[in-house]
Amino acid sequence: MKLLHINASPRGEDSQSLALAGHFISELARGRSVEVDRLDLFQDDLPAFGPLATGAKMALFSGRAQTEAETAAWAAIRTVFDRFAAADIHVFNVPVWNNGIPYVLKQFIDLVTQPGWSFGFDPGTGYTGLMTGRKAVVIHASGVWHEGIGANFGSDFSTPYLQDWLTFIGITDVEHLRIQPTVLNADFAATRAEAWQTATRLAEAA
Ligand SMILES: Cc1cc2nc3c(=O)[nH]c(=O)nc-3n(C[C@H](O)[C@H](O)[C@H](O)COP(=O)(O)O)c2cc1C
Secondary structure (H helix, E strand, C coil), X not given: CEEEEEECCCCHHHCHHHHHHHHHHHXXXXXXXXXXXXXXXXXXXXXXXXXXXXXXXXXXXXXXXXCXXXXXXXXXXXXXXXHHHCCCEEEEEEECECCECCHHHHHHHHHXXXXXXXXXXXXXXXXXXXXXXXXEEEEEECCCCCCCCCHHHCCCCHHHHHHHHHHHCCCCEEEEEEECCCCCCCCHHHHHHHHHHHHHHHHHHC
């Protein structure tokens, strides 16, 4: 099994989602052969999706020849996609930031979500995901927000957005694991223990 771990928290040893992802992956690897690749979105130098990348993409759409710089930018983006596509299982650990996902994860999504790579398009029938046959596990952490909390305590646009994106690219076998709330919590030890037990169960069943 080839596993790509995508870490979207910059907080290192303080990150609750990263710690839970580490626990899940080590439980998953128990008695199984799992090859783990890890992408640290805040440390690894992701290519920008700026003028060159958009130019390269629109050149493909319009049939215009890419400039040399655009071709180089597109090749660098393809390298990121190839690493993404090489995995059978993707484990994302994602903090909720301002009710959504951290910006580096959106950058990653914009890099790998390309026509002909992760999705197809037909003018008559619409979009088709091309990343079929894979599994994703998304590990969410938030300081305040948790299921059932009142509307004045924020929202979680991260879960529906990531679920929608994974479905869009053809990954339909998706599990969501939660460690929430990490800050506004009178008994975080209990929350953490429950999240770790759930992760163990999920790894055993995978
Ligand atoms: C920039 C930033 C924005 C945040 N926004 C939210 C938020 O909207 N809702 C929330 O519940 N917690 C928010 N938090 C708290 C984090 O979600 C919380 O610290 C969580 O544990 C982060 O995950 P990590 O421990 O894996 O880094 C925010 C934290 C940061 C640094």
